[in-house]
Amino acid sequence: MGRVHSIETLGALDGPGLRMVVFLQGCPLRCRYCHNPDTWCAGGGQELSEADIAARAARYKRFFGKTGGVTFSGGEPLLQADFVLKCVRALHEEGIHCALDTGAGLWNEASARLFDAADLVILDVKHSDPAGFRRLTGGDIGTLEQALAHLRAAQKPTWVRQVIVEGYTQDEGQVRALKEKIRGLNLERLELLPYHTLGVHKWKALGLPYALEGVAPPDETVMARLRALL
Numbered sequence: 001m002g003r004v005h006s007i008e009t010l011g012a013l014d015g016p017g018l019r020m021v022v023f024l025q026g027c028p029l030r031c032r033y034c035h036n037p038d039t040w041c042a043g044g045g046q047e048l049s050e051a052d053i054a055a056r057a058a059r060y061k062r063f064f065g066k067t068g069g070v071t072f073s074g075g076e077p078l079l080q081a082d083f084v085l086k087c088v089r090a091l092h093e094e095g096i097h098c099a100l101d102t103g104a105g106l107w108n109e110a111s112a113r114l115f116d117a118a119d120l121v122i123l124d125v126k127h128s129d130p131a132g133f134r135r136l137t138g139g140d141i142g143t144l145e146q147a148l149a150h151l152r153a154a155q156k157p158t159w160v161r162q163v164i165v166e167g168y169t170q171d172e173g174q175v176r177a178l179k180e181k182i183r184g185l186n187l188e189r190l191e192l193l194p195y196h197t198l199g200v201h202k203w204k205a206l207g208l209p210y211a212l213e214g215v216a217p218p219d220e221t222v223m224a225r226l227r228a229l230l
């Protein structure tokens with residue numbers, strides 16, 4: 001059994017085509033802009049089996065078409081890598097494409113097995129340098145480096161994302177470093193996404209002080225300038 005925060009039935013943003021998105025409970029990082037702080041606690045959510053997930057996905061299979069499928073997100077899905085791997089195997093038996101949406105907040109042998117089984121890895125590169133990564137997420141960049149090395153060696157189809165936030169990643173040197181960091185990947189898509197404040201109410205509901213209070217989302221001019229560097 002795995003601990004699942006929620007399931008979005010037909011999302012269009014987390015991978016190719018229309019997708020069922022499974023948000024796993026638990027995350028070792030504490031990103032300052034997190035819009036899902038209600039997934040942090042590893043003990044929350046509901047218990048579901050891989051058969052439950054496969055049965056739910058089978059109901060939506062006709063909407064997936066040739067490109068859609070199921071995306072495992074979170075939280076950090078690598079925290080429950082063995083469970084997610086069982087889900088991927090069950091979904092593959094149904095011919096359903098599986099994507100893994102991760103910040104690589106931890107790395108171990110189970111993470112590597114799950115990366116190998118997924119059809120696509122969507123990797124959120126939080127920051128390009130160790131100090132910036134720690135300041136933004138509270139974690140160590142080492143697990144991200146291991147994930148990148150594994151993706152590069154396996155030539156796994158990969159999407160890379162980074163959230164641009166003023167005072168953290170909104171910096172030309174940082175974006176140039178991102179370009180170097182992802183060199184050699186089997187990269188299908190690279191996205192810079194503007195920081196947004198849609199998750200602020202969740203921090204307040206949980207009684208947490210919002211870590212980016214007063215930080216404004218970048219405007220389109222800033223985003224265009226940074227995207228041009230890539």
Ligand code: SF4
Nearest residue numbers: 027029031034075103
């Ligand atoms: S990795 Fe995702 S869920 Fe975890 S703290 Fe960062 S944004 Fe939130």
